[in-house]
Amino acid sequence: MPATSSQPQRPRSGPRRDEAARLAVLHAADDLLVEHGFGGLTVEAIARRAGVAKQTIYRWWPSKVEILLDTLIEDAGKRLPFPAGAPTAASIRTYLRAFVRFLTRDPAGKVLLALIAEAQHHPATAKSLHERYLDPRRDRERDMLTRAIESGEISPKLGVGEAIDALVGPLVYRALTGSTIPRDLVDTLVEDLLRPRST
Numbered sequence: 001m002p003a004t005s006s007q008p009q010r011p012r013s014g015p016r017r018d019e020a021a022r023l024a025v026l027h028a029a030d031d032l033l034v035e036h037g038f039g040g041l042t043v044e045a046i047a048r049r050a051g052v053a054k055q056t057i058y059r060w061w062p063s064k065v066e067i068l069l070d071t072l073i074e075d076a077g078k079r080l081p082f083p084a085g086a087p088t089a090a091s092i093r094t095y096l097r098a099f100v101r102f103l104t105r106d107p108a109g110k111v112l113l114a115l116i117a118e119a120q121h122h123p124a125t126a127k128s129l130h131e132r133y134l135d136p137r138r139d140r141e142r143d144m145l146t147r148a149i150e151s152g153e154i155s156p157k158l159g160v161g162e163a164i165d166a167l168v169g170p171l172v173y174r175a176l177t178g179s180t181i182p183r184d185l186v187d188t189l190v191e192d193l194l195r196p197r198s199t
Contacts, residue, residue, distance in 0.1 A: 021050070021052055021056070022060075024050040024051060024052065025046060025047075025050045025052060025057060025060075025061075025067060026067065026070055026071040026074060027050070027071075028045075028046045028049035028050040029041070029046050029064070029067045029068055029071050029111075030068070030071045030075070030107040030108060030110070030111050031049065031107065032045050032046060032049060033068065033107070033110060033111055033114055034107050034110050037114070038114040038115075038117070038118055041064055041068075042064070043057055043058065043063075043064055043067075046064070046067065065115065065118070065124075065125050065128060065129075066128065068111050068114070068115060069115070069128060069129065069132050069133060071108060071111055072108050072111045072112055072115065072133055073132065073133055075106065075107070075108030075111075076102070076108055076112075076133075076137075079098075079102060079106060079108065080098055080099060080102045081098075082095065082140055082141075082144060083095055083144065086147060086148075086151060087144045087145070087147050087148040087151075087153065088148065088151075088153045089148065089153050089154050089190065089194060089196030089197065092144065092145070092148060092154070092190065092194065093186060093187065093190045095144070096167060096168075096171070096186045096189070096190065097183075097186050099168070099171060100171055100175075100181050100186060103171060103172065103175040103181070104175060104181060109175070112133075113172075113175055113176055115129050115133075116129070116172070116176065117176065138161075138164060141164050141168075142160050142161065142164060145160050145163060145164065145194075146160055148194075152197055153196065153197055154194040154195060154196050154197065155194070155195045155197070156193060156194050156195065157192075157193060157195065158193065163193055163194065166189070166193050167189050167190070167193060167194075170185065170189065171185070171186075
């Protein structure tokens with residue numbers, strides 16, 4: 001994931017808070033989402049857990065969706081990085097395995113799944129999720145595959161965009177439905193869809 005500075009900036013309705021308070025709000029939001037789900041998450045509860053005033057949160061974030069997006073962007077940037085250096089079939093496989101761990105074990109992965117689900121019913125959530133997280137990440141994934149193709153590391157059967165969908169889609173679907181993600185699923189997807197160069 002790109003560093004947070006490369007992400008589209010979220011709407012801000014007030015002056016920047018101090019860093020400790022900002023982090024307290026973000027940590028409270030993802031903890032409470034895991035505990036109570038999206039529907040049970042409120043700005044009031046976030047404020048109580050973070051030890052800040054509700055009015056303070058609303059001066060900085062317009063909604064709980066934007067708080068969760070900040071949490072997702074920051075945590076993914078730290079815990080779901082893109083491969084360093086020139087991408088290879090092996091580093092793409094490692095990235096996808098890390099994505100599985102992120103979806104199934106990380107609180108921020110739960111935030112991503114909750115926002116994807118919520119986006120199906122609320123166009124504003126879908127728009128913000130795409131603009132601030134999904135589209136920038138997809139651009140980085142597209143660049144990763146494109147560079148691997150150009151270096152001869154992989155030879156996808158599909159176009160780059162379709163290959164990304166075919167790689168990531170089954171992982172997200174299984175996570176959304178609460179199904180386990182077998183370890184060999186990533187290996188099969190990489191081998192079948194990307195056709196890595198023989199070594």
